[in-house]
Amino acid sequence: SQQGEEDPQALSIQEGENATMNCSYKTSINNLQWYRQNSGRGLVHLILIRSNEREKHSGRLRVTLDTSKKSSSLLITASRAADTASYFCATDARGSTLGRLYFGRGTQLTVWP
Amino acid sequence: DAGVTQSPTHLIKTRGQQVTLRCSPKSGHDTVSWYQQALGQGPQFIFQYYEEEERQRGNFPDRFSGHQFPNYSSELNVNALLLGDSALYLCASSPRGAWNTEAFFGQGTRLTVV
Numbered sequence: 001s002q003q004g005e006e007d008p009q010a011l012s013i014q015e016g017e018n019a020t021m022n023c024s025y026k027t028s029i030n031n032l033q034w035y036r037q038n039s040g041r042g043l044v045h046l047i048l049i050r051s052n053e054r055e056k057h058s059g060r061l062r063v064t065l066d067t068s069k070k071s072s073s074l075l076i077t078a079s080r081a082a083d084t085a086s087y088f089c090a091t092d093a094r095g096s097t098l099g100r101l102y103f104g105r106g107t108q109l110t111v112w113p
Numbered sequence: 114d115a116g117v118t119q120s121p122t123h124l125i126k127t128r129g130q131q132v133t134l135r136c137s138p139k140s141g142h143d144t145v146s147w148y149q150q151a152l153g154q155g156p157q158f159i160f161q162y163y164e165e166e167e168r169q170r171g172n173f174p175d176r177f178s179g180h181q182f183p184n185y186s187s188e189l190n191v192n193a194l195l196l197g198d199s200a201l202y203l204c205a206s207s208p209r210g211a212w213n214t215e216a217f218f219g220q221g222t223r224l225t226v227v
Contacts, residue, residue: 033215033216035218040150040152040201040221040223041201041220041221042117042203042218042219042220042221043156043203043205043218044218045215045216045217045218048214048215088156090155090156099144099146099161099205099207099216100146100158100161100169100171101146101148101156101158101205101216102158103148103156103157104155105153105154105155106155
């Protein structure tokens, strides 16, 4: 399976703390994307990192990619209660149909006020 | 600019019935992909459409079929519904050939089969 796997499955922190989620995958990729999902609704795109990139920032988000280890991490700094959601990594596998994404099971993040 | 829109938002059907879900892609996007997300799981790829044809299919039975219209909107049809088809169905759009750009998702249709 080319599916990514997030770790941990659940994360509970206080507001102001940092949250780190990890993702591992199995095959070569074109890119890796992180999405957020609130209460089982639609996916909101957070950040895309290409296979030739090692780190990207967007606001309070920092994503790293290590293609040699086939892993990525998402760091949310100074977390807020509104960050409570499920976070998914999705890989766009090299050689697959363009735009077909493979998702993991997600990390459920809870941020307590 | 309207994003990806899906209808209906919720649907309850009986086993054996048929259902049609609809998706309008983001403006400027011509490729539509459908995903099924069971409770507690990540989305699973069903199929992808562009130029009004199914281009690739995930591991789903033939009961799942689709269509894309000339205006790029799409439908997902599921026949002979099973209890296990209960899930959130997500539509994603992207511009064709843009293999390193993000996919935009709709809010999904929650299908419950009873």
